[in-house]
Amino acid sequence: MTKANMARQIAEKNGFIAALDQSGGSTPKALRLYGVNEDAYSNDEEMFGLIHDMRARIIKAPAFNGEKVIGAILFERTMDGEIDGTPTAEYLWNEHQVVPFLKVDKGLADEANGVQLMKPMPDLDHLLERANTKSIYGTKMRSVVNAANREGIAAIVAQQFDVGRQILGHGLMPIIEPEVTITIADKAEAEEMLLAEILKQLDALGEDKKVMLKLSLPTKANLYKPLVDHPRVMRVVALSGGYSREDACEKLAANDGIIASFSRALTEGLSAGQSDEDFNTTLAATIDSIYQASKAGC
Template sequence: MDPLEHAKMMKKMCHADGFIAALDQSGGSTPGALRLYGIKDDEYEVGEDSMFDQVHKMRTRIMTSPKFDGDRILGAILFEDTMNRKIEGLPTAEYLWKKKSIVPFLKVDKGLEPEKDGVQLMKPIPNLNELCDAALAHNNLGTKMRSVINSADQSGIKQIVEQQFEFGKKIMAKGLIPILEPEVNIKAPDKSECEAILRAELHENLKLLREDQKLMFKLTLPDVDDLYETLLDHPNVVRIVALSGGYSRAEACALLERQHGIVGSFSRALTEGLRNDLSDEEFDTMLDTSIGEIFDASKANPIKKDFHSHK
């Protein structure tokens, strides 16, 4: 990536108001996303090109909407298939940055392992180097990868965080900003305890980073307000974003408003109410409402941290 463009992206990610749009549903979650959008299962072949054609049409409609712009949206997380396609004749990531001033990120994980020790680790990512090279070639600022915590098992949560940082260091070595997403399941019966253990493990692993290794966290909205505020003060942390995790948009925004310095990175909560059969005017109005609510919640409690240390 051109150093000047990288600097512009970093400046936006560190200083601007807004949130990150999560448009990275992968093969496993795509049918559900299409159903919510009003595309029935019998309208495509699951796992085949026809399915990805349908979801790209949906994402294209979102990204080309005049309401989807860099004034309120900091960045967008893309599925690999989306990155490899085009919007209005431009590669998707290039379209987002050049036409919308939205910083692109690439989802790189391959899904989840079966649950063990109360968590679901990420599956191996054998082509991580190639994915990072592709992300750079398409001018993405960084990557994102997700694993899930289902119960407050100290050993399991330690494994989750260590795996996230292990992959994260490889991604940082490529010159990318990784978004580490150790999601806490909002239905976990001991969610608060999960989050307390997670915060401690994140701090422990941050101690092992060099000064030049920068990353972001994508975390479940916590039960205890401002639980992750101490992480914002760490010099290696560019920004913290929150996932909606199955909460409705209203619920997610209400929780987000109480977190100082954290902005949204919503998927289902962003696309809630968007349907294939809406007219363009209806679609844009619905999307404008969604973006407005998430934007307002993201800047409800201004950033306390001085991000000027991040170049």
């Protein structure tokens, strides 16, 4: 019953999905923005301990609940960690009614044909089995489009859907994320190509299959409306992609049916040195602004 409740929340409820899934490469920057510099830790274990503390502080904040935050994407180490003695994903759902997702990709391959595919994931089946034992509802995996290259974009979308079918085979909901870099000159053209390739792959999915999509906010508002309306898509969410929170929320509100899945824009303004009261107040205001933008787009 729990998975059915989670599915209903993700498919139908107003709100947004928080991205708390910085990996080894992006963790130092996330900690710096939080006011924790490299001299505060001397190895990866200490670094990941500090980022877990930051995530736990966010998750435990009163405003971080299923009223506005309908889901959260976790890094593997966060899934394996605990909050107040309870496994993180269980804590999220049982205490806050926030649906837990897991980042499963292992980073990006070198660029070819204007895109960066995902690195191989030889242990994915084992990770998905573990995710099922840890109360995880779905997964997320990211690859990147850096140019409007038709061959590259076709390859990136094919890879995402191939892995997506593997994830569906474990009874988990895949969030497919082919991110378009927001600073490229041919972004609008790349997005048109991406839309065509995603529609092709969706039409080839079995009738009983559904996926989610996580996409950069498009240059042309409502470009992705055919994906929002597609019967094989549970939900389309948007990443902030380097936009400020204000810009991301403004762009999000212009796209009907798309909700947010922000990372940096979510933690903007939060600091390790803040009192709990200031931290919780800042986070509550951020959550509300992202929620309102997501709601405007629904």
